[in-house]
Amino acid sequence: MSAPLAGPSLPVLGGKVMLTALRESDIDRIVEACSTDDARRFLETPWPYRRPDAESFVREFAPAGWRGEHDERVWAIRESLRGPLVGVVGLRGERSEVGYWLHPDAMGKGLMADALRTLVGHAEGCLTWPEVHWRCREGNVASMRVAKAAGFSYLGTREAPSADGAGRDGERRLEHHAVRVANGMPADARPWPRLD
Template identity: 70%
Template sequence: MSPLAGPTLPQMGRKVVLTALREDDIDRVVEACSTEQAERFLDTPWPYSRADAEGFVREFAPSGWRGEHDERVWAIRESLRGPLAGVIGLRTIAGEVGFWLHPDAQGKGLMSDALRTVAGHAEGCLTWPEVHWACYDGNLGSMRVAKAAGFTYLGTGEGEQRGEPVVQHRAIRTPSGMPAGARPWPPLD
């Protein structure tokens, strides 16, 4: 099997190291994407299987780095050789970021750091004028992360999950001032 394609150099945050996904991440992907939270808040297949994780790690993530689709995915780790804490990706056509954390990595500030790091990469290296974020209604953890990473809340809109209509919260991060349509973040307790 050929080596997995991915970023050639790790991205360093204050608390995280963003790297390519590895073969030994597959079990952690299955664990993270098989939770009740994943079913409710992610656009992953459900029920999530080992074959889904193998396809994600071996095919989807590397093919994005080869330019075969528009999403670049990084593994989130606490150290270069550490276990997978989560995944964060940039979708270039939509100018959007998406992410998830393994349950045992939540509550440590890792995702806010990863999001600040990737948004900074999008704004600086990729020269994106703005980075978009969205989550399904009820995902307060994701909303807290976006707020902590400097995103400005824009309100709600219609979305779709597994073919069903849903409400999505939306926010944006711009390096140049307050965007039009900014609103206060709802209570995130």
């Protein structure tokens, strides 16, 4: 019997991007992306983010998900098969939830919206989830724009689900929530807030 997969065996093709397994060569780009001010404010990653964090993510966390040791599957986002990492997108099975981030030099090209549409279509078509959830911290307008462009229906705000209800700075925080359902629109959908 062959060893379990440590990542997706084939790329998932989108209109502008392809989703692949992470590679050792992605580590420096991950450090760059997860060391920005926006990463500190909006991502649930260690802070300050260092090279050992990225090494552990690529070598341990991502492969463990593909081996079924936890419930998150992670894909690298690239513009071409051999191209550099432009971002990461993941699906958390227990909550049917998507999460993502983009490297700063890849922003403004519509790559993340394409990656999210591609992944959600893959989830609905291959993983047969009836719905996929999304959330972001209040103030993350870029993430909200991506979710809206990828066809998610807005559900409003809720208090963050952290154990103490607070962020890194100790302040209580709200999160925006949305969902993409396989058929139609959820009954509790609301208009998206202004995102300009």
